[in-house]
Amino acid sequence: MILDLAPWLENSRWQTVPISFLARQGTGHTPSRQHPEYWENCTIPWITLADVWQLRDGTRHTVTETKEKISLLGLAHSAAVVHPKGTVILSRTASVGFSGIMGADMATSQDFATWTCGPKLLPRFLLHALRAMAPDLKRLAAGSTHKTIYMPDIERLRIPVPALEEQRRIADFLDAETAHIDRLSALRSKQVELVGERASSLIAGRVEELASVNGWIRLKRGLRSIEQGWSPQCHDIEAGVDECAVLKTSAVSSGVFRGEQHKLLPPELEPDLRYLVRDGDLLMTRGSGSPRLVGVAAVADTKGRKLLLSDLLYRLRLHPGWSSTFVASVLASSPVRSRMRLLMRGQSGQTIKLRAEDIREISIPRLAVDDQSGWAKEVDRVRAEANALMRSLERSIELLEERRRAVVTAAVTGELDVTTAGRGSFV
Known part of the structure; x- marks a missing residue:
């Protein structure tokens, strides 16, 4: 029905x-x-x-x-x-x-x-x-x-x-009302973008300051090994809590780990536990059609999910004492990204890659092992404050979208009398 x-x-x-x-x-x-x-x-x-x-x-x-x-x-x-x-x-x-x-x-x-x-x-x-x-x-x-x-x-x-003339009144009202809501939503989206840009600018300044004092060092100094993931045939649907899944490239986005971005491993396929992702693993994107999506790193937080490393991602194992959060933070900064782009291979519109040997040559600011975690926590604080504000703005966008749907459904069913409703009064 x-x-x-x-x-x-x-x-x-x-x-x-x-x-x-x-x-x-x-x-x-x-x-x-x-x-x-x-x-x-x-x-x-x-x-x-x-x-x-x-x-x-x-x-x-x-x-x-x-x-x-x-x-x-x-x-x-x-x-x-x-x-x-x-x-x-x-x-x-x-x-x-x-x-x-x-x-x-x-x-x-x-x-x-x-x-x-x-x-x-x-x-x-x-x-x-x-x-x-x-x-x-x-x-x-x-x-x-x-x-x-x-x-x-x-x-x-x-x-x-409804009668044709009533349909016309409803359509005229909704054209104007939804356009008003869409303008507000666009403004909120712009605010989200500006908050993100400000946080990135602050972090970039911290990285440049650190490098100006201590200089640069090749990432290979802190790397123990680089491991590429698995490439099984998967279902493009979300896995259940107890099911095994393979991470998508989008699981590592903008320096943030998103474990919900995965594909379900078919139950008849035995998972290769060599590629099981553990909390604290430092993951990096291997290739993409866009350079901004290559070499992006994040620290894994599986929240108890059974997630496997895909062949589109690297796992970077660091020497004892090196902080994964420090390395992920500096790799996400614009000063390091601009140096990293010089090492990327391929052209836009095609697959652009970072090979394992290229990753070893990435330059990051030098910092004593004992100071890395403290520096990363300070950067995380800046990012967390920005993320909290961005989430609040994104929630307001969601509420606007909910209001938009509510206004449309009320108008097309006649629950809302558009002849007496004030324009712009439903947001």
């Missing part, structure tokens, strides 16, 4: 009906790649999952540009169709639940459901209703590899149906 999917629809002042009663439902297709002639003289805008980025944050309503186009010949030899401007789209595969409106006549891949609205349904009202339903749609998605909302479930989707 659709009310099981979106129980808030029960509160609608208006009757709910299947979208297909008010709009022509469709989808798309991909012309065969085995026929190069289908991909010549491509002129028809073709929406694919590569275009979903435009819709992810919900601030853009209309898709006017597509990464790819298809040809008239490809169209004629596939199940793809050209939908008219104003058609509403919903991503239903992999990136599930993102919606928008076609800004021109366009085709789509099979990863989208489409609705071309009839005279009793306003595309902008349908768009807001679908966006209110986005969290519910993600729960509906099924599949172990790529999450998908199957077409029979798409056909069951219902929306409230």
Whole structure:
């Protein structure tokens, strides 16, 4: 039942009906790649999952540009169709639940459901209703590899149906109200960025001061060994508390360890415990398409999870007395990162790597072993204060998003009377 999917629809002042009663439902297709002639003289805008980025944050309503186009010949030899401007789209595969409106006549891949609205349904009202339903749609998605909302479930989707003029008032109100909330959210995001930049600047100053007094030293002086991880075939889903998982590269990001960034090791595959990550291990990213994501280090805190080192990460074992937190802190600083980039191999857009022998040549500020932990604690204090403020700002962004969804659901169901509601009064 659709009310099981979106129980808030029960509160609608208006009757709910299947979208297909008010709009022509469709989808798309991909012309065969085995026929190069289908991909010549491509002129028809073709929406694919590569275009979903435009819709992810919900601030853009209309898709006017597509990464790819298809040809008239490809169209004629596939199940793809050209939908008219104003058609509403919903991503239903992999990136599930993102919606928008076609800004021109366009085709789509099979990863989208489409609705071309009839005279009793306003595309902008349908768009807001679908966006209110986005969290519910993600729960509906099924599949172990790529999450998908199957077409029979798409056909069951219902929306409230006020009179057309009421739909227009609701859409106008929500366009203005959500834009106001989005502006506030963007300001909060900018504050998060500025707090992070200030903390990085303070830490960079401490590193430069330390190096100016004590000079630089090669990291190999403190390194005992460098170990590369494992590369088993894993499921891209989160592991349970007692299940074994392999860390992703994103587990080491911006000098912070994120143990939740992992892939589930299949239960039939015996874990290689040589690669078991332990609390206090110093981990470093090995390669990426972006230099800023290469050579990033963090100290592991597994929180009791069974996590394995992947082949995309290194484990750096230090000599006794050397502080992993000190090394991770200085490796994250801009003065050390600028020196590190000179050692990276590869070009942007391709895989950029740091080899084990390159890591040994990284220069870090010299500091007596006995002083490393104290220095790292002071830097951690600066970073912790910044992180606490950033978390507070990020929570305010989450609350704004919750308010945004609440306003949209209340408006499309008629719980909120938009004719009397004041603009900007819901944040």
